[in-house]
Each structure stands twice: as C-alpha cells, then as structure tokens.
Amino acid sequence: MLRLEKRPTPSRFWTAATPVLAVLLTMIAGGLLFMILGKDPFAAIRTIFWDPLFNEQFASYSRPQLLVKSGPLILIAIGLSLGFRAGIWNIGAEGQYIIGALCGAGVGLALYPMDAWFIFPLMVIAGALGGLLWAMIPALLKTHFRTNEILVSLLLVYVAEQLLASMALGLMRNPEGGGFPGSRNLQQYPSASNPELIAGTGMHWGIVAAFIAVIASYVLLNRHLLGFQIRLTGQSPRAARFAGVNPNALILFCLGTSGVLAGLAGLFEIAGPAGQVSIDFNQGYGFTAIIVAFLGRLNPIGILLAGLLMGLTYIGGDLAQFMLGLPAAAIQAFQGMLLFFLLGVDVLSNFRIRIGKTEAA
Amino acid sequence: MDLSAINPLVLIASLMVASTPILLAALGELVVEKAGVLNLGVEGMMITGAICGFAIAVETDNPALGFVAAMAGGAILSLIFGVMTQVLLSNQVASGLALTLFGLGLSALMGQGYVGIKPPATHDLNFGPLADIPVLGPVLFSHDAVVYISLALVVAVWAVLKFTRLGLILRAVGENHDAAHALGYKVVRIRILAIMFGGACAGLGGAYISLIRVPQWTEGMTAGAGWIALAIVVFASWKPVRVLIGAYLFGGITVLQLNLQAAGVAIPVEYLSMSPYLITILVLVIMSADRSRAALNAPASLGRVFHASS
Numbered sequence: 001m002l003r004l005e006k007r008p009t010p011s012r013f014w015t016a017a018t019p020v021l022a023v024l025l026t027m028i029a030g031g032l033l034f035m036i037l038g039k040d041p042f043a044a045i046r047t048i049f050w051d052p053l054f055n056e057q058f059a060s061y062s063r064p065q066l067l068v069k070s071g072p073l074i075l076i077a078i079g080l081s082l083g084f085r086a087g088i089w090n091i092g093a094e095g096q097y098i099i100g101a102l103c104g105a106g107v108g109l110a111l112y113p114m115d116a117w118f119i120f121p122l123m124v125i126a127g128a129l130g131g132l133l134w135a136m137i138p139a140l141l142k143t144h145f146r147t148n149e150i151l152v153s154l155l156l157v158y159v160a161e162q163l164l165a166s167m168a169l170g171l172m173r174n175p176e177g178g179g180f181p182g183s184r185n186l187q188q189y190p191s192a193s194n195p196e197l198i199a200g201t202g203m204h205w206g207i208v209a210a211f212i213a214v215i216a217s218y219v220l221l222n223r224h225l226l227g228f229q230i231r232l233t234g235q236s237p238r239a240a241r242f243a244g245v246n247p248n249a250l251i252l253f254c255l256g257t258s259g260v261l262a263g264l265a266g267l268f269e270i271a272g273p274a275g276q277v278s279i280d281f282n283q284g285y286g287f288t289a290i291i292v293a294f295l296g297r298l299n300p301i302g303i304l305l306a307g308l309l310m311g312l313t314y315i316g317g318d319l320a321q322f323m324l325g326l327p328a329a330a331i332q333a334f335q336g337m338l339l340f341f342l343l344g345v346d347v348l349s350n351f352r353i354r355i356g357k358t359e360a361a
Numbered sequence: 362m363d364l365s366a367i368n369p370l371v372l373i374a375s376l377m378v379a380s381t382p383i384l385l386a387a388l389g390e391l392v393v394e395k396a397g398v399l400n401l402g403v404e405g406m407m408i409t410g411a412i413c414g415f416a417i418a419v420e421t422d423n424p425a426l427g428f429v430a431a432m433a434g435g436a437i438l439s440l441i442f443g444v445m446t447q448v449l450l451s452n453q454v455a456s457g458l459a460l461t462l463f464g465l466g467l468s469a470l471m472g473q474g475y476v477g478i479k480p481p482a483t484h485d486l487n488f489g490p491l492a493d494i495p496v497l498g499p500v501l502f503s504h505d506a507v508v509y510i511s512l513a514l515v516v517a518v519w520a521v522l523k524f525t526r527l528g529l530i531l532r533a534v535g536e537n538h539d540a541a542h543a544l545g546y547k548v549v550r551i552r553i554l555a556i557m558f559g560g561a562c563a564g565l566g567g568a569y570i571s572l573i574r575v576p577q578w579t580e581g582m583t584a585g586a587g588w589i590a591l592a593i594v595v596f597a598s599w600k601p602v603r604v605l606i607g608a609y610l611f612g613g614i615t616v617l618q619l620n621l622q623a624a625g626v627a628i629p630v631e632y633l634s635m636s637p638y639l640i641t642i643l644v645l646v647i648m649s650a651d652r653s654r655a656a657l658n659a660p661a662s663l664g665r666v667f668h669a670s671s
Contacts, residue, residue, distance in 0.1 A: 166631035329469030336463025
C-alpha cells in the first residue's frame with residue numbers, strides 16, 4: 001500500500017523539481033494526445049518546443065515573438081501571484097486586461113490625430129486605471145459585503161467582453177474603416193503606438209514593464225513587510241490577524257495590483273502587437289497567466305521562466321498548426337494538462353510517499 | 362419596438378428551457394459542496410458534456426444516448442479533479458480552474474468535426490389532452506424529458522439530503538471531515554462519488570445546451586453557464602429548492618433580455634447580453650451581505666483538504 005506522510009516543511013528539492021517533472025509529464029501525455037490525433041508525437045513536440053527557437057527557417061521570425069507573447073503573460077501572472085499567495089483569488093484578469101486596453105486605447109483614439117509626446121504616457125496611465133477600476137469591483141464587494149471574489153471577478157470577464165464588442169462595433173469603430181468592425185490602427189499613429197524598441201527582438205514597453213514587475217515583486221516579497229504579510233496571510237490567516245495584518249487592506253492591495261498589471265498588459269498589447277480594438281484581440285492571456293503563476297510556483301523568478309515557456313507553447317502551437325495541421329484547440333488542452341500535472345506532482349513537495357502499512361501509533 | 366410581441370406564456374415555457382442547464386449543473390455542484398468540496402470546474406465539465414453528448418447523439422442519431430454519454434463524459438472529467446484533490450491533496454481552487462481550462466481545450470479539440478451540424482431532434486413528451494389546457498398546458502406539459510428530470514432531481518436531492526442516512530453521511534463529511542473519519546466513514550470515497558455525481562449533472566446540463574437549447578455545437582458555447590451555476594449555489598445558501606428558484610430567476614432574465622433584443626428595444630444588444638451576469642453579481646452581493654445567513658449555511662469543511670493522519 002502506498003501512503004502519504006506529511007512533511008514538516010515542503011521539500012526544497014521537490015519544490016524546484018516539480019515544475020520540470022510536470023513539463024516532462026505533459027510532454028509525454030501531450031505526445032499521446034497528438035498520436036491519437038494521428039500526428040507524429042515527436043515531430044509535434046519538437047515543433048512546439050524546439051523549432052520556434054532553433055529552426056533555421058522560422059527562428060528569425062519566431063524568436064522575437066517569444067518576448068511578445070511572454071511579456072503580457074509575465075506581467076499579469078506577477079500580479080496574480082501576489083493575491084494567490086495570500087489566498088485572494090483574482091481569476092478575472094482577462095476582464096481587467098480588456099478594460100485596461102479599452103481605456104488606454106480610448107484616450108489614444110480620442111486625441112487622434114494630435115501629435116504630442118504625452119499621449120502614450122497618458123494612455124499607459126489610463127490603461128492602468130482601467131484595470132484597477134475593474135479589479136476594484138470584486139475587491140470592494142469582498143471587503144464590504146464579503147462577496148466571493150472568484151465568482152465576481154470571473155463573471156466580470158463576460159461583462160468586459162460584451163463591452164469590448166460594443167466598443168469595437170460602435171463608439172471606437174474606425175470612421176474611415178468602410179463599416180468594418182474595429183478601431184483605427186494605433187500602430188499607424190506614432191504618438192500612441194507602442195513600437196518595437198530594438199529591431200528584431202520583439203522588445204516593447206510592455207516587456208520592459210514585465211521585467212520591472214518581476215524585480216519589484218521579488219523585492220516586495222523578500223525585503224518588505226507587506227510581502228511578509230502576504231505570505232503570512234496565505235499560510236495562516238489566523239496568525240496574520242494576530243500579527244496585526246489588516247485583511248481588507250491586503251485584499252484591496254492584491255486585487256488592485258493585479259488589476260493594474262493586467263490593465264497595463266492590455267494597453268501595451270493593444271497599442272503594440274494587436275494594434276486595434278477588435279472583438280477578439282484578447283487571446284485568453286488572462287487565463288493562461290493563471291497557469292503561468294502556478295507553474296512559476298508563485299515566485300517572481302519562477303514566473304519569468306514559466307512565462308517564457310508558456311509563450312513558447314503559443315508560438316510553437318501556431319507553428320504546429322501551420323506545419324502539421326495540429327488543431328489550435330490542441331495547444332489549449334495541452335496547457336490545461338500542464339496545470340493538472342503541476343498540481344498533481346506537487347504532492348511530492350508536501351508529502352513523503354511511504355510504502356507499506358501504517359505502523360502502530 | 363413592439364413589446365406586445367412578447368407572449369408571457371411562451372416566455373415562461375422558454376424560461377424553463379433556458380434554466381434547465383444551469384439548474385442541473387447547480388444541483389450537482391450543491392451535492393459536491395455539501396460533501397465539503399469546492400469544484401470550480403463546472404464550466405469545463407459542462408462544455409465537455411456538451412460535446413460528448415452532441416458527438417454521440419449525431420453518430421448514433423439518438424439524443425437519449427447522447428445525454429447518457431454527456432453524463433459519462435462529465436463524470437469521467439470530474440474524476441480527474443477527484444483524484445487530484447482527494448488522493449493527491451492538491452488545492453481545490455487551482456484544480457478546479459485547471460479543470461475548466463482543460464475542459465474548454467479538450468472540448469474544442471473533440472468538437473472539430475462537428476461544427477455546423479444539426480443534431481437529431483429531441484421530441485417533447487406527449488401528454489395528450491393535458492397539453493391543450495389553456496395557460497397550464499404550454500407552461501407545464503409541453504417540454505422534453507430532461508426538463509422533468511431536472512425538476513425530479515430537485516425533489517430527489519432535497520429528500521435525500523433531508524431524510525436519508527446517505528444524506529446525513531454526506532452532510533457529516535462536508536461539515537466536519539475529521540469527525541466523519543473518526544466515525545469510520547470513508548471520507549475520500551464519499552467525496553469522489555459526490556464529485557462524480559456533480560460531473561454527471563454538469564455534463565447533462567451541458568448536453569442540454571448543445572442538443573436542445575441552441576441546438577448546435579460551437580466552441581465555448583456554455584458562455585459562463587457553469588460559473589453562474591456556482592453563483593446560484595451560493596445564492597441558494599446550499600438549499601436545493603432555492604437552487605430551483607435561483608436558476609429559474611436567472612433563466613427568466615436571460616429569456617427576457619433575448620426577447621427584448623428581438624423586440625428591438627432601444628438598448629444596445631451588448632448591454633442586454635451582459636445583464637444576466639450583472640444581475641448574478643448583484644444577487645451574490647445581496648446574499649453575502651447578510652452575515653448570519655451566508656455564514657450559517659456554508660458547509661463547514663468547504664474547500665479544506667482532508668488528510669487522514671492515522
């Protein structure tokens with residue numbers, strides 16, 4: 001009989017090793033899935049994880065894409081990880097991402113065709129405020145009415161999607177677009193665009209922001225009292241109350257920060273790679289970022305690596321779709337599987353597996 | 362705008378159809394939460410049930426088989442969650458989210474060959490002359506079997522939880538798993554069975570959307586119904602009859618806004634479409650603002666990990 005024995009403290013070795021193990025298991029299970037779909041599993045795994053970076057033919061195009069896809073994931077996941085550590089579950093980052101993008105793009109479109117240096121910074125502020133606003137709804141409802149933040153933040157995603165549709169088809173529609181849905185393209189409006197900073201790298205302001213967020217969150221969690229309070233609340237809410245942590249302030253801070261970061265991610269995406277407000281500019285980054293946060297063990301450095309890996313599966317998935325005819329949904333199932341394996345093998349870091357019957361106590 | 366085109370009888374009849382998927386999923390989740398497990402994967406199980414049921418119904422040309430397959434699909438998917446949270450002791454919130462993300466991807470993958478196909482029609486039950494009774498006929502006696510099954514399930518869940526030994530054990534496990542374990546009940550086994558029941562109910566609800574309500578298959582077609590089902594369990598303060606009220610209230614709003622859209626009310630379509638979600642949030646706020654009610658009725662062990670140390 002196998003039996004689990006709780007470790008006094010999580011194993012350091014397994015805490016670091018489980019994400020790697022989970023990725024390997026996902027590759028095996030994903031390979032089986034691709035085989036069932038009638039594709040060569042080895043070719044599929046190589047196309048997803050290897051070719052985007054090292055294939056001579058595609059790498060020059062897809063390598064810069066790595067930063068473009070990973071940037072928003074890292075930015076959102078950093079925000080989410082603060083709340084997840086404290087047991088505050090914001091799973092509506094997708095909605096905050098959309099609203100941030102809409103607010104930011106709204107400022108840019110309203111000022112069109114003015115040419116001034118302050119337009120882009122103004123859009124950044126508007127994007128951050130938009131995300132903050134959307135995240136404050138579940139936060140304030142939780143602090144004032146104890147409403148479950150999981151459900152409210154998630155339901156607000158659907159509201160945000162309807163708002164996006166309304167904006168893309170109505171208020172923000174390009175007046176010179178010949179009746180097509182979608183706004184003016186911000187990439188063609190220099191004062192409002194978020195350009196590639198270093199040619200050929202995919203680096204834009206959003207990725208700069210992501211790196212800053214990683215560093216800031218590392219400092220916050222390891223060197224600041226607030227970071228200690230976040231970690232304490234996650235491990236023992238009761239102990240945290242005795243230690244003088246104000247739970248409501250923590251809820252506002254965690255949800256607010258994740259909202260700001262998700263809103264920023266949305267703004268940088270819409271002013272940069274996406275370019276225009278359209279019905280489907282959001283690519284589910286807000287949901288994938290949840291996987292990134294867990295894969296990175298809610299640790300800033302881990303999230304950076306996990307975000308890069310997850311960004312890779314996006315590009316690799318596109319490539320596999322194009323090269324092998326692998327359906328787009330397969331990569332989505334693949335990402336979901338990764339989260340499962342990760343949570344499953346986590347048992348190894350918190351428990352010891354013992355073989356044999358329980359000895360008499 | 363022509364509001365007179367909205368017929369109240371048809372409205373009530375279509376309200377019952379619109380509510381059934383959420384009612385089924387919420388009832389399943391109610392049983393799961395009564396056993397002390399919070400499964401946030403309802404959306405994933407519903408959409409998987411929707412495609413399983415749709416695929417089998419199309420292949421066999423038999424909607425009844427489709428519904429059975431949907432229940433099996435939902436239950437099998439929920440078993441992953443059961444093993445994750447009960448055997449491998451992982452966090453229930455994160456595992457539930459994983460279930461939803463995985464279910465959405467898996468269903469999109471399975472449904473690739475089924476886009477744009479019409480499923481075999483499910484016929485309404487024939488009550489003979491009863492259906493011709495004015496007012497009551499079209500409202501009560503003009504539906505398909507699943508609507509009646511869902512109503513019967515409300516009564517069954519209520520009766521089992523309130524009057525039977527099985528219900529007592531289930532509640533004991535949900536209120537205090539350590540005490541239940543000390544009494545010799547198999548906490549893990551009972552919870553896994555409850556989770557699978559919830560999965561089957563969610564799967565059936567999902568198939569109701571793809572086979573009857575819409576009826577066709579599109580990716581992500583459950584559009585948050587699973588999350589609304591979760592909200593309705595909170596709204597109902599974990600009571601089956603209130604789940605019925607909550608689901609029908611929500612179904613009523615959905616149908617009403619669709620009718621208003623069709624009648625050409627001067628409110629933009631998108632704002633009408635977001636109204637069910639906004640009203641769900643509003644209702645959640647009202648319910649949770651009442652401190653005594655929310656705290657008293659939630660199962661005490663909800664969401665806590667059970668690990669038998671001896």
